[in-house]
Amino acid sequence: MSAITWTAAGSLAAWLWLLLCQGFFWRTDVRLPPRGDPDEWPSVCIVVPARDEAAVLPDSLPSLLAQDYPGRAEVFLIDDGSSDGTGELARELAKRHGGLPLTVGSPGAPPTGWTGKLWAVRHGIGLARARAPEYLLLTDADIAHAPDSLRELVAAARTDGFDLVSQMARLRVESLWERLIVPAFVYFFAQLYPFRRIAMRGSRTAAAAGGCVLLRADAAERAGIPDTIRQAVIDDVALARAVKDSGGHIWLGLADRVDSVRPYPRLHDLWRMVSRSAYAQLRHSPLLLVGTVLGLALVYLAPTAAFVAGLVTGSVAATVLGGLANLVMTATYVPMLRYYRQPLWLAPLLPVTALLYLLMTVDSAVQHYRGRGAAWKGRTYARPDAALDER
Structure with missing residues (x-):
């Protein structure tokens, strides 16, 4: 031969x-598991780290403020040193659209050893602790959620006892380069981190999608989130690993109505x-x-x-x-x-x-x-x- x-x-x-x-890994039927409404809806704080996101915020933040959630929920947008008026725009959108309460915070520049996003997440979780939430929803500023997104995430977590439930937002696919590259990006990710193995107890495979992560507050504290992963550039995978290593039960799948609104029109x-x-x-x-x-x-x-x-x-x-x-x-x-x-x-x-x-x-x-x-x-x-x- x-x-x-x-x-x-x-x-x-x-x-x-x-x-x-x-x-x-090639199958795309891993979606939110079967779920039922809990007897009592737990409180949730939504933490949104944002740096120079004024271009996408009008398409994403109103969807969070409009969440149809039966329990107590509020949004904390953490302005990570933006130069485009992200924080001011967030306040404007909250006044215009109403909905869930919004708090805009700013943590200042990250110290050595921290990425900017995780420093902002740390500040947001710190503000949220004053409300003693049972769950934290960590979501990016370019992610738009369907009105029942939070309800469905919480119901799935409560029904199956997950400490972390994450959905990989459907990325925008409109330009020629997006069509060529974006589906392959998710395909390669699933090949590295098969979704079915992530939810298996005893499996070493751990991953999450940073755009949409529902996390039990006590699981975050037990895993030392975000301090234990403060240097992670690929923070979603590091977060899932920390939660799983600390005994948490995690789940990751594809989203149906959680979408990224960030455009990537050029190959660059x-x-x-x-x-x-x-x-x-x-x-x-x-x-x-x-x-x-x-x-x-x-x-x-x-x-x-x-x-x-x-x-x-x-x-x-x-x-x-x-x-x-x-x-x-x-x-x-x-x-x-x-x-x-x-x-x-x-x-x-x-x-x-x-x-x-x-x-x-x-x-x-x-x-x-x-x-x-x-x-x-x-x-x-x-x-x-x-x-x-x-x-």
Whole structure:
């Protein structure tokens, strides 16, 4: 067998393993579990960290203020040093739309060793503690919620005894680049963190989606949230890990009516979104970076390369094995495209998208070593051990 055939065989084996042994990550039917209304609705404080979000706030904040929730609930928007009038706009929107009570706070600049978002979350949780809520809803400033979103989240948490219930908001998919990259972003995330395994007690898999996290207040205190994860750039995964490690029962699934209103119209916008945290996901390890690049090449690029090479060289084995690997890869991507209501002709383009993600990951490492890694809205965060050295 030629090297091309062996590569195609390895790629097909990898895809068969992913298809059957990686928690059925490709299925999109993990939604809020069956739930019933509790006898008494617990109090909830909604914490919204926001930095320079004036462009999206009119489409998101009113949806929180308009929550149809039978219990006591209020919103704490924490203005993280915005320069575009985010805090003032939030107060204006509250006056205009009414609904749940709104408190706007400002924690000041984050100290060394804290990311800005988690410093804002810490301030918001501190303000919320005065109300002694049973639950905290941590949601981003670009997330719009259906009127019954909070009710459904709380009902699911109470029915099944979850300490954390998180929904991955449906991201905006309108521009050409969004159509090409966004569904794949969620597909890759689910491949890394299969949703079914997250809810399993005893499983080591833990993840959440930072745009929508309902968290029991006592579970947050038990896990030391957010202080124990204060340096985390990928804070949602770190939060879920801390809660699960402290004995909490967590759940993550796809959302039906929780949507991101933030646009990513250009490739540059999406590139920055992915590359700012990709190398942090690899724990800033050159070895993990090399392994990831090789893995992406074997799993996503090799099937097409082997199929084409087989046709050119007349290798039936390479053509068949590469074609089968491509078929499995394409089939596993179709459910995510359906979830995002996208045309199925995008499925065969997954290798192109994977190549873009490979390049984004490499660029993330390059920017890190240039001192510009994990840069977001005017801030650049050091590697955790470097931040500790500075203190």
